[in-house]
Every structure is written in structure tokens, then in C-alpha cells.
Amino acid sequence: MALTTGQHSWWRPLAGTALVLMATAVMTVMLASGTEIAGELANRPLDSEGTATWGDIGDTALALLSIAFAIPAVLLAAHCVQHRPMGTVSSVESRLRWRWLAICLALALPLVLFTVAVQALMPAPAGKSGDLAWAGTPAFLTGLATVWLLVPFQAAAEEYAFRGWLLQAVGAWCRSPWMAITPQALLFATAHGWGTVWGFTDLVVFGVVTGWLTIRTGGLEAAIALHILNNLVSMSIATAFAGAFASDDTAADMDWAAVAIDVPMVLLYATAVLWVTRRRERANGTDVPGGPNTSPPPPTPQTAAASRPTGYMDPAAEA
Structure with a gap:
């Protein structure tokens, strides 16, 4: 069941989404304008589109930074449109649970390293030099x-x-967790561009699994941990090779062999996270990892509706 700590009306998720897009676009334009002015002053060379370039590493840094602007945009929308604490986007505890994030990072690291090692041993895809x-x-x-x-x-x-x-915006309109999980997974895959059917499938699976983990664990930590390590390990390796950052390839360009390795890793990670979650639930006497050691009294419908953020749904709600 989707519950919210803020004010819910049917139009608020739409208005908030518009604010997220607009705020991210404004910050990205400001960054691009600033780098163009700096490029003119520094007499930087121009790329094929006529914009200043700062080299492969510099351009990659700017691209990463422009994506990072989504964090303040999302928090701003939660606060200004839905009138709820910004931290409710992060978890049911209205904050990012750092200890739980560290546990998820520890679970993900060996799986990601093993997956990258296996992929490195595979022959280069047809048409690409090794x-x-x-x-x-x-x-x-x-x-x-x-x-x-x-x-x-x-x-x-x-x-x-x-x-x-x-996930929370759609979750505000529907009871089924899968109705909230599916749209964001498809949009997540689409946002990476169209490469191959295999790459698109891999991204959808990633979105579905991390969406379910977000609902089941009551926060973003499990999804953030896997996403960070996936990108961090692969991009760290890429820094060792000349021209690696100049490639336009993304996860959307994966072939079937890479997907056959990546998808089991994601599923195995989800299994490990859910196993630890259940153990922590039993140990803490709570349905949220990291909660108190004793169970709180059963909430009334009124207090329940004011205790959990939009989108973090009870998986048993469909039962």
C-alpha cells in the first residue's frame, strides 16, 4: 500500500515530476554555459558539435556531474510539491541508512568483481577490437x-x-507494487538509449530487481550500492586504457553473453540482500532493516498513513 508523509493529491506526482525535469535541466544548462564560457577563456578546442571540449576525462566528469543534479532536483520536488521531509525519498526512516548501505556494498562487491572478471576473460564482441x-x-x-x-x-x-x-510517484496512485515497479524500470532502460535488445533487457531486469528491493527493504540503499559498484568498478578499469572514455558504448549496448553473466549476478545479489533483510527483521523485531530492537505497537490507519513515504509499499498488500 502506498503511504505518504506529505500532502497527496492526484496532481502532485505530476507536478513534482515536472519540477524534477525542469530543475535538472536548469542546472545542466547552467553547467554547460559555465563550461562554454570557461572554454572560450581557456581557448579550448571544439568538438564536432561546436562546443568546447575538455578531453575525454573532463567531458566524462561534466557528464557525470550533470546526472548528479537529479539528486537535489528530486529532494526539492519532495519538499516543495509534496510538502514532506526530503529524507522520505531515501527510506522509511526519512534518511539514508548508512550502516545498511555499507552492508549492501559488502554484499555487492564480490559479485560485481567476479562478474567483471568473467566478462574480461571473454573474447571481444564481433566488430570490436580487443x-x-x-x-x-x-x-x-x-x-x-x-x-x-x-x-x-x-x-x-x-x-x-x-x-x-x-517509483514513489506511481506508488501514490496504486496499491500493487508491480504497477509502481514496471514504469520506472522501462523508463530507466529507455534513458540509457537504444543499443541492443539484450542491453535493453538487462537494464529492465536491473530496474525491476532494484525496484523490488527498494520496496522490500524500505529504502534506496540496496539499489544505490549495486549501481555504484557496477559503475565504479567498470569505469575504474576503463581509466587504465587510452580512449576508453571516448567510447559511446553504455550498458544498453551489451551483447547476449554479457547479459547472461550480468543478470544472474543481479538476481544473486537480490537473493543475498533479501536473506540478510529477513535475518535483520527477525533480530530487530521490525519490518525495516536497521529499525528498533522491539516492535512498535500496531499503528492505527491514521498513524500508518503518516508514517511511511509514498512508494514504499507493503509487499503483502496484494495478498
């Missing part, structure tokens, strides 16, 4: 610093936009 040249120590260290600084914000921003705002 020859990679060392980027050089200065470029590698600069790229690594850029990735480690910005990728966590970029990955978290996508989770706040899709598994946070969109």
Missing part, C-alpha cells in the same frame, strides 16, 4: 580520481530519480 593501450600514469590517476569522486553521485542520482521519485 587491443587496448595503456593510458599512462598521469591520465590513469586523473581518471581514477574523477571516477571515484563523481560516480557515486551519478549512480545515486539515477536511483533517486527512478527507484526514488518515479
Whole structure:
């Protein structure tokens, strides 16, 4: 059941979505304008579209930063349109639960590393060269610093936009968790562009699984952890090779072999998270990881409707 701590009217999710898009666009335009002015002053070369370029690493940093703007945009919409605490986008505890995030990171790390290692041992896809040249120590260290600084914000921003705002916005209109999960998963895959059917399928699976984990665990931490490590590990490896950042390939361009490795990893991660969640529920006497050690008294319908944010739904509501 979708419950909210703020004011709910049918139009608020629509108005909030418009504000998220508009605020993100405004901040992105401001960033682009600033970099263009700086490029003119620094006499930077122009790319094929006539805009200033800062090299592969610099342009990648700007792209990551522009995506990260979705975080303040989502929080602003929750506060200004729905009149609810910003933290309710993060979890049912109205904050990002850092200990639970650390546990999810620990669960995801070995699975992501194993998946990347297996994919690295596979032959290069047809039409793509397997020859990679060392980027050089200065470029590698600069790229690594850029990735480690910005990728966590970029990955978290996508989770706040899709598994946070969109899932909760649709969840405000319907009782079924799957009605809230499906649209954001499809939009998440679409936002990465159309590459291959396999890549699109992989992104939809990722969106569905992380959407379900968000509802089941009552927050974004499990989705953020997997997304951050997926991007961080792959992009950290890419910094070692010359020209890797210049590629336009994304997860949408995955072939069937890569998907056959990635999807089981995502499902195995979800299984591990749900197993730990159930253990923590039994230990804490609560239905939310990280909650108090004793169960609270049963809420009345009025207090229940004021205790959980929009979109974090009870999986048993359909039963």
C-alpha cells in the first residue's frame, strides 16, 4: 500500500515530476554555459558539435556531474510539491541508512568483481577490437580520481530519480507494487538509449530487481550500492586504457553473453540482500532493516498513513 508523509493529491506526482525535469535541466544548462564560457577563456578546442571540449576525462566528469543534479532536483520536488521531509525519498526512516548501505556494498562487491572478471576473460564482441593501450600514469590517476569522486553521485542520482521519485510517484496512485515497479524500470532502460535488445533487457531486469528491493527493504540503499559498484568498478578499469572514455558504448549496448553473466549476478545479489533483510527483521523485531530492537505497537490507519513515504509499499498488500 502506498503511504505518504506529505500532502497527496492526484496532481502532485505530476507536478513534482515536472519540477524534477525542469530543475535538472536548469542546472545542466547552467553547467554547460559555465563550461562554454570557461572554454572560450581557456581557448579550448571544439568538438564536432561546436562546443568546447575538455578531453575525454573532463567531458566524462561534466557528464557525470550533470546526472548528479537529479539528486537535489528530486529532494526539492519532495519538499516543495509534496510538502514532506526530503529524507522520505531515501527510506522509511526519512534518511539514508548508512550502516545498511555499507552492508549492501559488502554484499555487492564480490559479485560485481567476479562478474567483471568473467566478462574480461571473454573474447571481444564481433566488430570490436580487443587491443587496448595503456593510458599512462598521469591520465590513469586523473581518471581514477574523477571516477571515484563523481560516480557515486551519478549512480545515486539515477536511483533517486527512478527507484526514488518515479517509483514513489506511481506508488501514490496504486496499491500493487508491480504497477509502481514496471514504469520506472522501462523508463530507466529507455534513458540509457537504444543499443541492443539484450542491453535493453538487462537494464529492465536491473530496474525491476532494484525496484523490488527498494520496496522490500524500505529504502534506496540496496539499489544505490549495486549501481555504484557496477559503475565504479567498470569505469575504474576503463581509466587504465587510452580512449576508453571516448567510447559511446553504455550498458544498453551489451551483447547476449554479457547479459547472461550480468543478470544472474543481479538476481544473486537480490537473493543475498533479501536473506540478510529477513535475518535483520527477525533480530530487530521490525519490518525495516536497521529499525528498533522491539516492535512498535500496531499503528492505527491514521498513524500508518503518516508514517511511511509514498512508494514504499507493503509487499503483502496484494495478498
